[in-house]
Amino acid sequence: MYVAVKGGEHAIDAAHDWLARARRGDRGVTELSVAQIREQMALAVGRVMAEGSLHDPDLAALAIKQARGDLIEAIFLIRAYRTTLPRLGHTRPLDTGAMDCIRRVSATFKDVPGGQVLGPTFDYTHRLLDFKLAAEGGADGDDAADDDTAADARPDAAPGPVPHVTGFLGRDGLIEPATPDDAPPPDLTRAPLELPATRALRLQALARGDEGFLLGMAYSTQRGYARNHAFVGELRIGAVAVEMEIPELGFAVEVGEITVTECETVNQFTGSKSEPAQFTRGYGLSFGQTERKAIAVALVDRALRWRELGEENEGAPAQDEEFVLSHADNIQATGFLEHIKLPHYVDFQSELELVRKLRRQAAQAPKTEAAQ
């Protein structure tokens, strides 16, 4: 006799138990600490902070550990935690010009005030597996760690403020002005997305968007789907101060410091008979050392600005604001994608009935004709 499947509750408990053991893996191998992840998986931590929209390296590292290294799952953990946090106030806009840069490169000028600072980059590494790292107690980085000062570890780090490259172009009117806007930016996490969106809202959505999705979108613009030919005017990574106005005090105080990556692109120019040619801008900012993300955001931002800049809508995916903003969020996407694992047998049953009925009628139809 058939017995309906029971015991969903027991199955869930057992699955959670199994998950905990699988997370730990072979107990003969030392357990990872959150600090190890924070220090040695820093780029994963950066991505989780950026797409989780929460700058907290310790929590991001914890989430990565809990998620067994599944970064989208870690981002989900951070998002679900973030949404329970109280809103204490607004910060002043970040002054990225005052960033303490660990990396700063410009592709548009050979040299610029503040200098080109390669910083900790993979750019010119040869992608050859380094088997020294596999050796137990491997010595990679130990030389650097032995150095006395941070400055030695960052020999080309620039001291003092590093002016923005686009500022030099702006001074000569060569690039479109970026007019400061004092309107309070909308908050995507507190109000439903409404289209068309302002640029501030778009940038907010892109900043927490999936790196892979944005990479694909940005790449498509480079291959000709709404090509706008971007130069990296400047890419900078480093720590910036976060300041809040305290009404009781009447001035702003520094409440902390966060690491961000900022990319400003200089794009193909606009202009007409009546207006002289000018370069245009794309912009990307994200938490942590996340430069692939920041560059991709800048390219997609620029592609989405077609209307404002009087360009043609070529029908390219990266120009379609509704398409990009509706599909960039990996927590929404992964939830909906994976929900098709859930039981759907009621709906499937209704389609089974329908298909059977249609087939039955199709089988009968020729016979009826033959009989006539």
Add this chain to the structure above:
Amino acid sequence: MTDYNFAYLDEQTKRMIRRAILKALAIPGYQVPFASREMPMPYGWGTGGVQVTAATLTPGDRLKVIDQGADDTTNAVSIRKFFERTAQVATTTRTAEASVIQTRHRIPETPLTAEQVLVYQVPIPEPLRFLEPSEVETRKMHELSDYGLMHVKLYEDIARHGHIATAYAYPVLVADRYVMDPSPIPKFDNPKLSNCPAIQLFGAGREQRIYALPPHTKVVSLDFEDHPFEPSKADAACALCGDDASYLDEVITDDAGTRMFVCSDTDHCSARRDAGHCGEDAA
């Protein structure tokens, strides 16, 4: 979990959802945008329904959660546990004993009463979405009551298959004004939407929409005069309780493909068996 507020959500979020629910009841079938929160469960797994339930529950409620008509499906178990933990409400599997019922894909067989609230989990709230992917466009169509596209789609079905080829999430017209997606319930359940004494609330978390049917609202499944809407189910009786009028799940019982049919609504089925009804496979 003691650190979380009653029913998990903070009070400001609940107020925002409650305001949306009231507007949804004032404009039956219209999709009210709301600032859906990120919940500790994935989008697509009932976050909209969970938020609506959280904003609706009172300490005195008795909650029932079903998925595919059953109380013991894993996601129903998970959501019921969530509210047991965060709202300390009593729960039940008995439809008649529940004051709030959260559901995915079914309307219970037991007729609902005026004392009950039915909360639907909704994946895609926009009935026109698969005909027109742009929200900007579909919102315009609702504004103008321009539902021609939907009728064209249904008519094309008839031309191709001889029937309307929509078996679930079958679109309805609410109070002669808005075309609404009843969530992916089988069309068998559609007639229960209309003139229902209970309050029916629909929550779509990922898509950030809430909509509602007040009690006794006129809900009509779209059709054509020469192709009237007809609810359908498997032409069989439940193997366990013998009911030939309830919606049935098909179960494959051996490698040879032998089939049996059982009630999708597990409470309905067990209540009938308790009352002495017997299907042909009941031991």
Add this chain to the structure above:
Amino acid sequence: MSQPTLEGGFVDAPRDAAQAFRACMSAMARPGRVETLYGAAPPAPLSPAAGALFLTLCDADTPVHLAGAHDCDAVRSWLAFHTGAPLTDDRAEAAFAVGTWAALLPLADYPVGSARYPDRSATLVVEAGTLDTATGARLTGPGIDGHARLALPDAGALSANHALYPRGLDFFFAAGDRVTAVPRATNVEDT
């Protein structure tokens, strides 16, 4: 801050608000049906029912307009302390408004939403003094099994509001701790 300002809010906000919301929801879902709202003791002339409505639904995101005698220091400070809702004299930006029927007029001052977003409309809380559901206008439409009755200050005005559907205002009528609702979807006939 004076004692009356600090008092009269919900004792256990999450649970009291949950109970009050269910009553509000039931009222809005069943036009003409009377519900009781417990837990609020606001200063006069705000009724306990209207007070509970504001405690349940209003906060910094909902501009509230106080009409006529309701626009007094006692009500202002009580609402500010317990809800944090911004008070506005500009009726066109009000999410909620409260007062007697006469003080709330003209209805054309309040937002009725747009054809695309009809939900962006005001909810008016009318201090009615009494609620008579035995006689009065005939209500039909969603939420009503057959018809309901409610004595209304101006059935014609509510009928005109219904004619804007799906745009329109939604009304709560409050008296003491009791409340009933007439949303825009309700067809109102004077008899």
